[in-house]
Amino acid sequence: MPVFARAQLRRQRINFALFLGPALVLLFLFFVAPIVIDLFLAFTDMGRTLAVGKFTLENFERMFTRDTRLLGALGVTFIFVLATLGIFNVTFALLLALVTTAVPPRLGAFFRAVWLLPRMSPSVVYALLWLWVADPNERGLLNQIVMHVFDMPPIDLRNNHPLLVIILANGFIGASLGMLIFTSAIRSIPEHLFHAARVDGAGSLAIVRYITLPALRWPISYMTIHQTLSLLVSFEYILLITGGGPFYDTTVFSLYAYRRAFESGEYAYGAALSLILVVIGVLAALALWRLMDMKQLLQQPRIEVH
């Protein structure tokens, strides 16, 4: 190998280490390593003292034969993910993007900033606000409205409709990400298409239907997959607002695994449950990938348009 080529190869390697190294280290530390540790723990009997006594399949035997709460947790997760995603993180985000790009730019920017506020505040503060909104006493924001504006008795949303509370809380914060991505996608549609449509006599709705929405196909698909996976494992707001209760009403699968591990001190069982969550996540991602034909997105474009 000529000296020049060797030097080039070395530089390539250095560049690789320099530019991709940090990302790879992070990926390994926070994505690969936890899964490997989880896989290991799931087959042990680790309890409160963190000691591993033996390797066993007991956790899985318990999960599939005796754990009566498991199906319930899966059901709650399904409703939670589907509703949050369907109503807020995709549909409502799309609506926000359409509306805020249709109004004058300054006004649009203002509303987008407002919707971003919850994402900017710390989770605990956001959760505390929700606790205040849904407080069953007359002090709660919702009850102040219900009692003084509509002259109705106070309602206890957290006890009577706990799933609704966590869907709303997650949805209001989750919609902003989709809103941003959809907005930038709408902005990147060539302006002349809108003008041409106007000239052809298309109304606002027709423009949305025939120009905007087709251009948003990929962002929507991407958001759906991304948010499904992120909602599957997110439970911080649920833990802070309802604690998974009342009873097990809002205990989604990830929270269930967390509680078994950290509240009962059954770390191995928690790990085994998390492993199931990893499997569910992978299956959901593959299914959605297939369903949305994401492969096509990643293909080389057949013609390059300049």
Next chain:
Amino acid sequence: MNWKHALSGIVAGVLLGAATTSALAEDVVIKVWSRADRSGPLRAGNLVAAGDTLNKMLAATGTDKRVKIELNETNAKGYDDDALDLLKAFAVDKGPDIFVLAHEWTGAFAEAGYAMNLEDHIAKNPEFYGDIIVPLWQAVSYKGARYGVPQDSEVRMYFLNNDKLRKLGKTDKEIASLPARVDAGEFTAYDLCDLAGQAVQKGVVKYGILHRPNAGPDFQMMMEGFGNVPYDKAEAKLQASKAALKDFFAWVKYCTDKKAFSAANTSMSWDAIEQASFAGEQALVFFHGVWRVTDQTKAWNLKGKDDYQRKVTWINAPAGKKGGKPSNLSHPIAYAVSAKSKNKDLAAYLVALASQPIPNMHHAVTTNHTPIHYGQQSMPEVVDKGWALVAATPMLKYASFMPNHPKIGQYNSIIFKGIQGVETGRLTAQAAADFVAEELGNELGKDVIIRN
């Protein structure tokens, strides 16, 4: 500043640091782990004070050696969470030398090899431990040996708001007769819910009975009235009786239907419960322990015993059926010494100093926890400021302890889930009893016996 200055600054800093370290070389560091608890700051405080006492003695001997107490006050929301955190800390070799724990966790720490067997230490130092109230030792014993030193004791009770009872039309005579009627088995747990429910339905109060919002020891005394004995001494296992569970949850359902229990109770914060029970006066009955007298006195600005008793009545947990026995629960907090500590003996002596009558009395009278020594009962300060403790002591006649089993924390959480299920309308009485029996079997496996 140029780089030379900066460098000389760093060198000076390092030298100074080295000098300080060598000056501290004679210090023996004792790490203390204690949950930051508003209802007992002196649990850890007395250990720190014990360090000062010992240092005075050391100074008198002319040595340079000093004891330095490093206090880690954790912010776990309860003793169960704290114990789990502490077990984790021990597992990764970050355990303290002395720790404060709820007595029922003694078994878990002894079993894991983290709590030191104190039999030898106690036997060799009768001058320190000779006057400790004998039954309290039972609370820190595991498999026949003592692994802790009781730090305090208490009495639990239902607190009834007399003003609200009067508003409900009860005469002072009727109110005054309540404790005796409970003890005689005339006034049952059902009667209590009828009374509390009536108060809610008549609009006298918003909440009939408010209990703790999380898992904890209190419910054991509620359940005892229905015949549930949580521990089988002969087998050294936890136990639950299906029939007793059903009777108990039938009562919870009854109380919930009567509006004596509120669906909101288990989702309220401690702060909200305290506000509603004390300053807010929104509850007829508040269920906790004698140390709450401190909060009540403050909230209602009460002056001494007579004033307090005009405002509040204490009762034991009534029996489930007429003619049954009432129940009570004492839940001591304890000191334990780490078996892994390099300075075990020193740590044990610090515990001994912190447990002496005077420092312990300060904890007792400032937080209304019953003292641990027989002799403390007659201390002028206890008689004067601790009138509530003296007054509550007769209730201990009906008291039991929680079983000293490593898995009692999980047992309590499952019971609590059942109660929450019934109170919030998720479970019927039968479903709750089934749920508890099933979960106990699932989660505790061989550690629990489910009886019919």
